[in-house]
Amino acid sequence: MNAKRNDHLATGIIYALVGIVVIILFGLIGYILVSGVPHLSWHFLTSPSKSFAAGGGIRDQLFNSVYLLLLTLLISFPLALGAGIYLSEYAPDNWLTSLMRTAIEVLSSLPSVVVGLFAYLVFVIQFQIGFSILAGAIALTFFNLPLLTRNIETSLSSVPNLQREAGIALGLSSWKTITGIILPAAVPGILTGVILSAGRVFGEAAAL
Structure with a gap:
């Protein structure tokens, strides 16, 4: 009792x-x-900002933020998906894989200012891309890639092994099992990871 x-x-x-x-x-x-x-108001959302006067809007800032977010996801998602599939389905359980996972965890915890300074020194100054949306998207890709990779790997690893065994029992190849069975089952987790990473990218203006 x-x-x-x-x-x-x-x-x-x-x-x-x-x-x-x-x-x-x-x-x-x-x-x-x-x-x-x-x-x-519609005027506030569609009018340009004014530096030293009241009455401006957020049109340019809103467009640049959305454009930067879409470009960052367009660059980082295929890379993160490939890395997540490799770590979850193909990578052997050895010290090298553990080192890769540790590096991903370390990179995902870096401050956004550090990532921004690195991108500034390498892409803006060294590669002479200049201050542009592309340079910002590359900087946020370095910032977003470890988190998105980890989320995709976790989503794929959470799919029961029974589904993998079922694919093999049906005579499917390993790649066909992943693309036809594992990925569709992991879509909700992957979508959640994309939404979380998109919110993080949208809010991390300090990296620029």
Whole structure:
């Protein structure tokens, strides 16, 4: 009886804490919406900003952010997908694979300012690309690639081995099993990883 009562008590405390967090979250979102939505207008979204005067908009900043996000995902997603498939399905379990995973974890924890300075020194100065959307997309690709690779690898590894064995039992090749069975089953996890990485890229202006 005591164990059951303690279990109910702990469950109630957990639900109460979760409820408090949800209430705070919705309170913050509601406050932002109530305070900000009345000031939104088509003119504000489509007019250029003014450096030293009031009344400007966010057209250029919004377009550049969306364009930069799409270009970064266009560059980083194929690379991350290939690396994730290799690490999950083909890489042997040895010290080299462990070293690669450790390097990915280290790179994913680098501050955005460090990545931005590296991209500035290498691509803007050394390769003379200049300050451009392409240079920013390459910088954010270095910033986004480790996180996206790790998410894709985790999504593929979470697919049960029974599905891999079923593909082999049907006479499918390893690549056909991956593309026809494993990838479709891992799409929800991969999509979640893409959304999370897209939000991180969209918010990391310090890398530029």
